[in-house]
Amino acid sequence: MLIVLARVGARVMAARVSDQGGALGIEYVDDVVGFVRAEERAHPRWVWDDTSRWYPELLAAGVRVERCFDLRLCHTIIRFSALTASSALATAAPGPWDVAPATLSADRDDALFELDEAREPEAEPDPLAELTLQRAAVSASAEPGRLGRLLAAESAGALIAAEMRFAGLPWRADAHDAILTGILGARPPVDGARPPKLQEKLDELRVLLEAPELNPDSPADLLKALGNVGLQVTSTRSWELKRLKHPAIPPLLEYKKLARLLSANGWHWLDTWVQGGRFRPDYVPGGVVTGRWATSGGGALQLPRQIRGAVIADEGWKLVVADAAQLEPRILAAMAGDRGMVEAGAAGDLYAGIVASGAVRTREQAKVAMLGAMYGATTGESGRLMPSLARAYPRAIGMVEDAARAGERGEVVTTRLGRSSPPGRAAGYDESASESELTRARERGRSWGRFTRNFIVQGTAAEWALCWMASIRRRLTALDPELWLTDAPHLVFFLHDEIVVHTPAALAERVAAEVTEAAAEAGRLLFGELPVTFPLTIAIVDDYGSAK
DNA sequence: ACCGTCGGCGCC
DNA sequence: AAAGGGCGCCGACGGT
Numbered sequence: 001m002l003i004v005l006a007r008v009g010a011r012v013m014a015a016r017v018s019d020q021g022g023a024l025g026i027e028y029v030d031d032v033v034g035f036v037r038a039e040e041r042a043h044p045r046w047v048w049d050d051t052s053r054w055y056p057e058l059l060a061a062g063v064r065v066e067r068c069f070d071l072r073l074c075h076t077i078i079r080f081s082a083l084t085a086s087s088a089l090a091t092a093a094p095g096p097w098d099v100a101p102a103t104l105s106a107d108r109d110d111a112l113f114e115l116d117e118a119r120e121p122e123a124e125p126d127p128l129a130e131l132t133l134q135r136a137a138v139s140a141s142a143e144p145g146r147l148g149r150l151l152a153a154e155s156a157g158a159l160i161a162a163e164m165r166f167a168g169l170p171w172r173a174d175a176h177d178a179i180l181t182g183i184l185g186a187r188p189p190v191d192g193a194r195p196p197k198l199q200e201k202l203d204e205l206r207v208l209l210e211a212p213e214l215n216p217d218s219p220a221d222l223l224k225a226l227g228n229v230g231l232q233v234t235s236t237r238s239w240e241l242k243r244l245k246h247p248a249i250p251p252l253l254e255y256k257k258l259a260r261l262l263s264a265n266g267w268h269w270l271d272t273w274v275q276g277g278r279f280r281p282d283y284v285p286g287g288v289v290t291g292r293w294a295t296s297g298g299g300a301l302q303l304p305r306q307i308r309g310a311v312i313a314d315e316g317w318k319l320v321v322a323d324a325a326q327l328e329p330r331i332l333a334a335m336a337g338d339r340g341m342v343e344a345g346a347a348g349d350l351y352a353g354i355v356a357s358g359a360v361r362t363r364e365q366a367k368v369a370m371l372g373a374m375y376g377a378t379t380g381e382s383g384r385l386m387p388s389l390a391r392a393y394p395r396a397i398g399m400v401e402d403a404a405r406a407g408e409r410g411e412v413v414t415t416r417l418g419r420s421s422p423p424g425r426a427a428g429y430d431e432s433a434s435e436s437e438l439t440r441a442r443e444r445g446r447s448w449g450r451f452t453r454n455f456i457v458q459g460t461a462a463e464w465a466l467c468w469m470a471s472i473r474r475r476l477t478a479l480d481p482e483l484w485l486t487d488a489p490h491l492v493f494f495l496h497d498e499i500v501v502h503t504p505a506a507l508a509e510r511v512a513a514e515v516t517e518a519a520a521e522a523g524r525l526l527f528g529e530l531p532v533t534f535p536l537t538i539a540i541v542d543d544y545g546s547a548k
Numbered sequence: 549a550c551c552g553t554c555g556g557c558g559c560c
Numbered sequence: 561a562a563a564g565g566g567c568g569c570c571g572a573c574g575g576t
Contacts, residue, residue, distance in 0.1 A: 215572090217570095217571055217572070218571080218572055218573085219554090219555055219556075219572075220555095220572080220573085221572090235555075235556085236555080236556075237555080237556065237557085238556085238557080239561070239562065242561080243561090256556085256557085259570095259571095260556085260557065260558075260570085261558095263569085263570050263571070264557085264558065264569065264570065265558090287567085288566060288567065289566085290565090290566065290567095292560085292566065292567075293567095294566095294567065294568075295567090295568075296568080297568090297569095298568095298569090299558075299559085299568055299569055299570090300559095300568090301558090301559055301560075301567070301568075302557085302558040302559040302560090302567080302568065302569080303558085303559070304557095304558055304559075305558095305559090323560095327560095328560090368562095368563090371563085371564070371565090372563075372564060373564095374564080374565070375563080375564030375565045375566095376563095376564050376565070377562095377563055377564040378563085378564080379562095379563065379564090380561095380562065380563055380564090381561095381562090381563090382562090382563065382564070383563085383564090450564065450565065451565065451566090453564090453565080454564080454565035454566070455565085455566090457565085458560090458565065458566060461560095495559075495560065496559085496560045496566090496567095497560070498560080
C-alpha cells in the first residue's frame with residue numbers, strides 16, 4: 001500500500017492508494033508524527049513531495065520509515081528520461097514539480113518561501129495527481145522494471161541522505177585541532193591571522209621573490225612577482241609551477257598546500273560545521289545531472305585525506321569503510337556486455353586483467369587508457385593508447401564512443417536504469433558562420449560529446465551506488481529492527497563509490513559482510529545474472545584516516 | 549556592504 | 561606528470 005501525504009493549508013491530508021493504484025480513502029491528520037509511527041507498522045510506501053520537507057521532522061521525533069517515493073526527485077527523472085518521453089508528464093508544460101533540488105539546510109522555511117514566491121501561485125502541487133501521472137508514465141514505458149527500480153533507489157537515497165544528516169559523521173574536534181596544529185602550527189589568536197608555519201613559508205617566499213608585500217593568495221599579485229624574477233608562467237596552478245626551477249617554487253607550493261588546508265578545512269570550518277561531535281553536511285540527492293549526489297555546505301564530498309583522521313568512531317564503536325574498486329570501468333564493461341572486459345575484472349584487479357589480455361603493457365597504462373576512454377581524452381598517452389584498447393574491448397569502447405557521437409549530434413543518452421542526459425544544445429551555426437565561429441561550434445559539440453560519453457558511465461555508477469546503499473540500509477535495519485537508527489549500525493557517509501558505517505564494535509564483522517553482500521545485490525539489480533563482480537576494499541577501523 | 553565571476557584545488 | 565568527465569568552496573577582484 002501507498003500513503004500519500006500532502007499539506008493542505010495547516011493540515012495534512014493522507015490518501016491511501018493500493019499497489020494497483022486504486023484510491024482507498026482519504027483522511028485528515030493533525031498529528032503527523034503519531035500517524036506515521038502508527039501506520040509504519042504495516043510497512044506502507046510513503047509518498048510525499050520532498051523527503052527533505054517531511055523526514056527530518058519525523059526523525060527528530062524518533063520515527064523512521066522503510067520506503068518512500070520522493071515525487072520531486074522522481075518527477076525530474078521521468079521528465080527527462082528517453083524511456084518516458086511521450087508520457088503526459090514529460091510532454092506537459094513545466095509546472096510546480098519542475099524545481100531545482102532542495103537542500104536539507106537548517107533554514108527550510110526560508111528556502112521554501114523563496115521557492116513558493118518564484119512559482120506560479122495558482123499551480124498548487126497535488127501529490128496524488130502527480131503520483132498518478134508518474135505511475136502512468138512508468139507503466140507505459142519500454143522498461144517499467146528498470147525505471148521503477150531507479151525511482152525506488154532514488155527515493156531510498158533521499159531517506160538515507162536525511163538519516164545521514166540526522167546521525168551525523170562522528171567528528172572529534174580535538175583530533176582535528178591536533179592535525180591542524182601539527183601541520184600549520186598553533187591556532188592564531190585572531191581569526192584571519194596566519195598560523196606560524198604558514199607565516200614562515202610566506203616570509204621565506206617574500207625574500208626569495210624579493211617582494212616584501214606579496215600576497216600569494218592573489219593570482220595576479222603572484223604572477224607579477226614570479227615574472228619579476230624571470231619566471232614566465234601563464235597561471236599559478238600548482239602543476240604548472242612544479243615545472244619551474246627556482247628556489248622560491250618549493251616554499252610556494254608548500255604555502256599553497258597549507259593555505260588550502262587552512263581556508264577549506266581549518267579551524268573556521270571546524271567551528272562552522274562540527275557541532276556536538278558530529279559533522280552534518282546537507283546532502284542533495286539528485287543534485288548532479290548524472291544522478292550523483294551533491295552537497296551544500298561544508299564541502300562534504302571533498303574532505304581531504306589530510307583530515308580524515310578526525311573522523312573517529314565513538315567509544316566502543318567502529319567505522320566500516322568500504323569502497324567499490326574501479327567502479328566506473330566495471331560499470332562500463334557490464335553495461336556494454338563486454339565479456340572480455342568483465343572477465344578482465346573477474347580476478348579482482350581490472351587493470352591487471354587488461355594488462356594480462358595484452359592490450360597494454362603496464363597497469364598504469366591500463367588505468368590511464370580506461371580513464372581516457374570514459375572521459376574522452378584525445379591527446380597525450382591516454383589518447384595514444386585508445387586504438388589498442390578499442391581493438392581489445394570493442395564493445396565497451398564502442399559504447400562510450402557511440403555515446404559521444406550521440407551527444408555531438410545533439411541527441412540524448414540514457415543510463416542503465418533510465419536516467420537521461422539533459423537535452424543537448426543543438427550545435428548552433430549556419431552557412432554564414434565564420435571560420436572561427438565554426439571552430440567554436442565544433443568544439444562545443446565535442447565538449448558536449450565528452451559529457452554524454454561520461455554521463456552513461458558516471459550515471460550508471462551512481463545508480464549502482466544508490467542500489468548498494470539502499471541494500472545496506474535495509475540489511476542494517478534487519479539486524480535488529482527494534483533498535484533506533486543511531487543505536488544500531490547505520491550509514492554515516494557516502495562519497496560516490498564509498499560508504500562509511502558507524503557500528504558497535506561487536507557487530508563490525510557482520511556489517512562488513514552485509515556491505516559486501518549488498519554490493520553483489522546491487523550488481524544483480526542492474527545487470528541481472530551477467531557474471532560481473534563489484535569487489536570492495538573494506539576496512540574496519542577506529543578512524544577514517546586509517547582506512548587506506 | 550553586498551553580489552557574481554574567476555582562478556585554483558579538494559574529492560570521485 | 562597531466563588530460564579528459566562530474567562537483568563545491570575558498571579568497572580575490574571588479575562591479576554596484
